[in-house]
Amino acid sequence: ATPQDFFDKLNAQYQFTLDVCALPENAKCDHFYTPEIDGLKQTWVGRCWMNPPYGREIGNWMKKAYQSSLEGATVVCLVPARTDTHWWHEYAMKAEIKFIRGRLKFGNSNNSAPFPSAIVVFNPIQKHATA
Numbered sequence: 001a002t003p004q005d006f007f008d009k010l011n012a013q014y015q016f017t018l019d020v021c022a023l024p025e026n027a028k029c030d031h032f033y034t035p036e037i038d039g040l041k042q043t044w045v046g047r048c049w050m051n052p053p054y055g056r057e058i059g060n061w062m063k064k065a066y067q068s069s070l071e072g073a074t075v076v077c078l079v080p081a082r083t084d085t086h087w088w089h090e091y092a093m094k095a096e097i098k099f100i101r102g103r104l105k106f107g108n109s110n111n112s113a114p115f116p117s118a119i120v121v122f123n124p125i126q127k128h129a130t131a
Helices: 004-014 058-070 086-090
Strands: 047-050 074-080 096-099 117-122
Touching: 004 047, 004 074, 047 058, 058 074, 058 086, 058 117
Parallel strands: 047 074
Antiparallel strands: 074 117, 096 117
């Protein structure tokens, strides 16, 4: 689970309306998608929060975040700073990246994560009408 105080600071800035991948016990927004609903198959609108699964499927989540921004959503992602990966170069590099100083403690863990984290912000891309 995302550390609550960390989320609260971001939420004060972005005022999230949707948590795109959550469990009922750790959802950060009133409106959220669970694994059963499968956020990857849903339409993301508004100001979205995403702390995706950090396994092999993270690339699918980053692709969906990027594509959703093309359709008008703002998607703020908490991800491991894995700058050597395909998904990082294919999607994160198209966004605003904020590296987090230190290491976060997720859920009820007594220990910090064994990896650095970053906030990746996909802002909506305005489509211009052609004359």
